[in-house]
Structure formats: structure tokens, C-alpha cells
Amino acid sequence: MTRAQNASNPAKLTPHLGLKHRNTFGLDAVAELAYEIHSPEQIPAVMSEIAEQKLAWRVLGGGSNVILPSALPGATLLIDILGQEILSSDEEAAYLSVGAGVPWHELVAWTLENNMPGLENLALIPGTVGAAPIQNIGAYGVEIGEYIDRIEAFDVKDHAFVTLPKEACRFAYRDSYFKQNPGRFIVTKVVFKLPKAWQARIDYADLAKQFPANANASPGPEDIFLAVCKIRTHKLPDPKVIGNAGSFFQNPVIPNEQYETLLKSYADLVSYPDLPGKRKLAAGWLIDQCGFKGQRMGAVGVYENQALVLVNHGGGTAEDILGLAKCIRDKVHDKFGVTLQIEPNFF
Numbered sequence: 001m002t003r004a005q006n007a008s009n010p011a012k013l014t015p016h017l018g019l020k021h022r023n024t025f026g027l028d029a030v031a032e033l034a035y036e037i038h039s040p041e042q043i044p045a046v047m048s049e050i051a052e053q054k055l056a057w058r059v060l061g062g063g064s065n066v067i068l069p070s071a072l073p074g075a076t077l078l079i080d081i082l083g084q085e086i087l088s089s090d091e092e093a094a095y096l097s098v099g100a101g102v103p104w105h106e107l108v109a110w111t112l113e114n115n116m117p118g119l120e121n122l123a124l125i126p127g128t129v130g131a132a133p134i135q136n137i138g139a140y141g142v143e144i145g146e147y148i149d150r151i152e153a154f155d156v157k158d159h160a161f162v163t164l165p166k167e168a169c170r171f172a173y174r175d176s177y178f179k180q181n182p183g184r185f186i187v188t189k190v191v192f193k194l195p196k197a198w199q200a201r202i203d204y205a206d207l208a209k210q211f212p213a214n215a216n217a218s219p220g221p222e223d224i225f226l227a228v229c230k231i232r233t234h235k236l237p238d239p240k241v242i243g244n245a246g247s248f249f250q251n252p253v254i255p256n257e258q259y260e261t262l263l264k265s266y267a268d269l270v271s272y273p274d275l276p277g278k279r280k281l282a283a284g285w286l287i288d289q290c291g292f293k294g295q296r297m298g299a300v301g302v303y304e305n306q307a308l309v310l311v312n313h314g315g316g317t318a319e320d321i322l323g324l325a326k327c328i329r330d331k332v333h334d335k336f337g338v339t340l341q342i343e344p345n346f347f
């Protein structure tokens with residue numbers, strides 16, 4: 001008998017589990033061995049078993065930022081750790097501990113219902129709480145790293161539970177210490193710090209448009225939540241209806257000199273300020289300019305309302321998606337001299 005089976009509350013193990021409904025691209029994928037993790041305590045025994053049997057392994061949360069191959073050999077850990085609790089709340093801030101398997105949008109809605117605003121700009125992002133810090137999810141001028149106090153995780157290398165304070169997480173645009181060290185940590189809980197001093201953050205152009213400056217009342221958290229839901233519903237496809245993984249490419253950051261040169265040829269180039277000496281370009285605009293918006297390539301394509309999103313019209317495979325991504329990357333590189341980086345993880 002293996003150690004995982006010996007544990008008092010072992011993780012459920014299912015061989016040959018279909019994951020089509022567990023990835024937002026809707027790709028047909030089968031996990032050779034799927035472990036359902038409902039509590040952090042189940043992880044050490046599972047990881048011992050994986051090490052003993054020298055299995056390949058990976059973690060799957062909501063499957064909203066992954067491109068799955070048709071067969072996933074070895075072990076796939078399905079992180080279903082639920083639950084959220086208010087650890088403390090004083091005049092300065094509320095501290096919340098949230099299980100890695102909690103759906104992200106449900107958490108955002110719950111914080112607002114319980115009078116703890118701050119996360120409203122991040123409404124309707126698919127995926128789980130545990131996946132959110134890996135790529136430091138961000139939208140409409142806010143990144144999740146700003147609201148994280150610490151992360152509880154299992155450190156696979158040291159076979160021990162660890163708590164990483166925010167500073168150790170090295171959050172940056174769509175980046176973190178976890179992303180830089182793939183296979184090292186399994187996030188179990190995220191502790192959020194939501195300051196009581198709340199301010200509307202509506203500078204981002206698309207969001208600002210929803211709140212005319214001459215309006216009588218300034219928007220509250222609930223208004224922003226609804227506005228963000230409205231924009232996202234319009235611009236981004238609902239994964240339940242059409243398979244996708246949100247933005248497929250990161251917005252590329254280029255040196256100022258290259259930006260100035262491009263601007264001479266493309267006066268309407270969309271870009272944002274970035275670190276000193278750098279400029280971030282809107283990848284969606286670059287792809288749109290290459291004529292890809294709404295195009296299909298077999299079962300996959302580019303979403304009609306947002307060129308940054310690749311979609312699976314049904315029956316597409318990881319190879320189809322990567323084939324289309326290659327066409328887009330090549331064309332954008334030829335036209336603008338800019339290399340796009342793929343955002344979702346390819347297992």
C-alpha cells in the first residue's frame with residue numbers, strides 16, 4: 001500500500017479522468033492519474049507517492065490559463081481546497097484567508113457582499129484563487145498582488161508547508177516567484193489584505209468611459225463591479241459558450257527607442273507607460289492590425305471582438321491552437337519586429 005493510500009484522509013485518485021470540463025479552452029484531455037485535493041494535509045502523501053513512482057505531475061486549478069495536450073501522463077493534482085474566513089478586521093484592513101480552489105469571481109462577489117471592497121476591478125476573471133497569484137492576474141488598472149498579504153503553499157523541493165510574505169512573491173506584470181519556479185510550490189491558501197480606506201480606481205480608459213465626469217455621484221465598489229462585468233461580457237467570450245483562455249498573449253514591453261521608431265510608421269499605435277525607458281504595447285492592437293480578428297483556422301480562431309483572445313470553436317486541439325499562435329507571432333514579428341509571448345501554460 002502506498003503512503004497516499006495510508007493517510008487518514010487520502011486524496012481521491014481517479015485513473016483516466018477526462019478534463020474537457022476542467023479547462024476553459026474545452027480541450028479533450030485525459031489525465032492518466034487525477035488526484036482530487038480537498039485539503040492541504042492531503043498533499044504531502046500525494047507528493048511522496050509521485051516521488052516514489054517517479055511520475056510526471058502538474059497542478060490544475062480552474063484550468064482557465066492552460067493549454068492541455070490530449071494525454072496528460074503521470075499525476076494531475078486537481079486543487080479543490082475550498083473555504084474562506086475573515087482572519088481579522090480592524091479600522092485599517094480586513095485579512096481574509098481563502099482556499100486555493102475557490103472560484104475567483106465568487107470570491108470577488110463575496111467580498112463586496114460583505115462590505116470589503118478592493119477586488120471589484122478584477123470581477124469576472126475566470127479561474128481559481130490559487131491560480132490568481134501565479135500569473136498575478138490583472139485587469140482595469142489593478143493587479144491582485146497589491147491585495148495579497150501572504151501565500152500558504154507546499155514547497156515540493158523541501159517537502160514542507162511554507163508561508164511566503166508578499167515581498168517574497170515578487171509580483172510583476174503577469175509574473176511572480178511561483179511562475180519563475182515552476183513545479184516548486186503548490187498554493188494552498190491565499191491571505192488577502194483589503195484596506196478599509198477605499199478609493200475608486202477607474203483611470204483605465206475602457207472603465208473611465210463607463211463613468212462620465214459630469215455624473216452627479218461618484219461610483220461605489222458595486223458600480224465598478226457591474227461596469228467591469230459589462231465590459232468583460234461584451235469584449236471577452238464566455239468560456240461556457242466558446243472555449244478560450246482569456247488573453248492569449250502578454251502585452252509586449254519594448255525599449256523606448258523601438259517604440260519611437262514604430263510610432264513614426266504607426267501613429268495610432270496603442271501603448272502604455274511602463275518602467276523607465278520601456279513602453280508596453282497593446283498586443284490586441286498589433287494582432288488586429290495584422291488582420292487576424294474574427295479569422296478561423298480549422299476548429300480554432302481569433303475572437304471577433306478581441307484579437308488578443310484565441311478561441312476553440314469545438315474539437316480543436318493543443319496543436320491547432322499552437323499552430324494558430326505561431327502564425328500570429330510570425331506575422332506580428334514580420335510587421336512590427338515585436339515578439340509576442342504566450343500567456344497560458346502549455347503542459
Ligand code: EPU
Pocket residue numbers: 138139140141204206235236245246247248249250251270282283284285288293305306307308343
Ligand atoms: N485593441 C484593438 N483590437 C483588438 C483588441 C484590442 O485595437 O482586437 C486595442 C483596444 O482598442 C485598446 C487596446 O488594444 O486600445 C487594449 O485593449 P484592451 O483594453 O481590451 O486590453 P488588453 O490589453 O487587450 C489587458 C489584459 C486583460 C485585461 C484587460 C483590461 C493582458 C495580456 N491582458 O487586455 O487580461 O482584462 O487588459 O485590463 O494584459 C487576461 O489576462 O486573460 C485578460 C483578459
